[in-house]
Amino acid sequence: MSTLPVPGHSYESPLRRISSSKKCTSPLCLSLLYLSCALVTVSYVQLYAIYKYMREQLGVGFITWLPILSVVVAIPLFTYAIIRKSKSDPGAIRWGLVLFGAALAVIALFIPEPSLGAKRIHVTEYFLLSLLVRFTLSRNHSGGYLLFASCFFTIMCGVHDEFLQGLHPQRTYGLRDITVNAVSAIAGSCVWHGLHLFSTSYTQDSNRRENLLLPVCYYIWLLFAVILTITPISAFRLQILPLWIFLPLSASIVFYSSCYSYLNLELRHGIAAISWTTFLLLIYPVMTNVFQVSFY
Numbered sequence: 001m002s003t004l005p006v007p008g009h010s011y012e013s014p015l016r017r018i019s020s021s022k023k024c025t026s027p028l029c030l031s032l033l034y035l036s037c038a039l040v041t042v043s044y045v046q047l048y049a050i051y052k053y054m055r056e057q058l059g060v061g062f063i064t065w066l067p068i069l070s071v072v073v074a075i076p077l078f079t080y081a082i083i084r085k086s087k088s089d090p091g092a093i094r095w096g097l098v099l100f101g102a103a104l105a106v107i108a109l110f111i112p113e114p115s116l117g118a119k120r121i122h123v124t125e126y127f128l129l130s131l132l133v134r135f136t137l138s139r140n141h142s143g144g145y146l147l148f149a150s151c152f153f154t155i156m157c158g159v160h161d162e163f164l165q166g167l168h169p170q171r172t173y174g175l176r177d178i179t180v181n182a183v184s185a186i187a188g189s190c191v192w193h194g195l196h197l198f199s200t201s202y203t204q205d206s207n208r209r210e211n212l213l214l215p216v217c218y219y220i221w222l223l224f225a226v227i228l229t230i231t232p233i234s235a236f237r238l239q240i241l242p243l244w245i246f247l248p249l250s251a252s253i254v255f256y257s258s259c260y261s262y263l264n265l266e267l268r269h270g271i272a273a274i275s276w277t278t279f280l281l282l283i284y285p286v287m288t289n290v291f292q293v294s295f296y
Contacts, residue, residue: 025139033136034273040132041157044125045164045171070124082195097194104187111180119177122158123184130154130188131197138198140269147193149270152219154185156277159230163284166233166295173233173296211264215271218259222278225252229281238294241285253279 024030082093105123112119134150141149158181166173193199225248232245256275263271288295 030136030139033132033139037129037133037136037153037157040129041161042164044122044129044161045168047121070121092196094194094196097190099194101187101190101192101194104183104190108180108183108187111176111183113176119180122177122180123187126154126158126181126184127188127191129157130185131192133157134189134192135198137270137273141266142199145267145270146199147189149274150189150192151186152223152274153270153277154189155182156226156274158182158185159226159281160277162230163281167284167287167293169296171296173237175230175234178230211262214259215263215267218255218263218271221255222252222275225249226278226281233295236295238296240292241288241295243285243289246282246285249279249281 024033082098105127108123109120112122130150133154134146137146137149137153159178161181162173162178165171165177228248229246233241236242236245252275256271256279260268260271284295287293
C-alpha cells in the first residue's frame with residue numbers, strides 16, 4: 001500500500017527513512033571515521049617524499065602546474081556530479097553556496113607564494129578532506145550546524161598538518177599554509193553543503209533553537225584561543241616551543257569542562273569532536289620540551 005502525504009506535513013519517502021535509519025552512529029564506527037580523518041591528515045604531511053621524487057623526475061615546472069591541472073581535471077567530474085544530483089533530487093542544490101565555495105577554492109589557489117606553486121595542492125587536499133569530515137559529522141548532525149562543524153573541524157585538521165610539518169626536519173610550519181588549508185576547508189564544506197550531501201535537510205527543525213548563547217560564546221573563545229596559539233609560533237622556529245603560548249588553549253579546556261553539561265544536547269557531539277581535536281594541539285609543545293626537539 002502506498003503512503004500518501006499528509007496535508008501540512010513534509011513527506012519523507014520510505015527509502016529515505018530506511019537510508020537515514022542506517023546511519024553509523026555506534027562508538028566503534030564513529031571512532032573509525034575520526035581515525036580516518038586523522039590518518040588522511042597525517043598522510044598529507046608524508047606527501048612531501050612523493051612531491052620530491054616527482055620534482056626530480058618531472059621537473060619543477062610540472063610540479064608547479066600540477067595542482068592547477070588537478071583542478072582542471074576535477075571540473076568535468078564535478079560538473080557531472082552536479083548534473084546527476086540535480087536530476088535525482090531537483091531543487092536540492094543550493095547554487096549560491098556551490099558557487100561561493102568554488103570561488104573560495106579559486107582564491108585559495110593564489111594564496112601560496114608564487115615560488116612555491118606546489119603548495120596549491122593543499123587546496124585539493126582540504127577540499128576533499130572536508131567531504132570525509134562532513135560524512136563523519138553527518139552521523140549526528142545536519143543542516144547549518146553540519147556546515148559550521150565541518151568547516152571548523154577541517155580547519156583544525158589543517159592546523160595539525162602544519163604543526164606536524166613543524167616537527168619534520170624537511171618541512172616548515174607556516175601561517176600562510178594554514179590560511180590555504182582553512183580557505184580550502186571552508187570552500188569544500190560550502191560546496192558539499194550546497195550539494196546537500198549526507199544531510200536529510202538544510203535546517204534542523206527537530207533541534208531546539210534556545211540556549212545557543214553558551215555554545216556561540218564557547219566557539220568564539222575557542223577560535224580566539226586557536227588564533228592566539230598559532231600566530232606567534234613562527235617566531236620560535238628552530239627552537240623549543242614555549243609552553244606559555246598555549247595558555248589560551250589550556251583555558252579553553254577549563255571553559256569546555258565547566259560548560260559542557262549546560263550545552264544544547266543536539267550540539268554536544270560536534271562541540272566535543274571539535275574541542276578535543278583542538279585540545280590535541282597541546283601535544284606539540286609537550287613533545288618539543290620533553291624530547292628537546294626543535295620546531296621548524
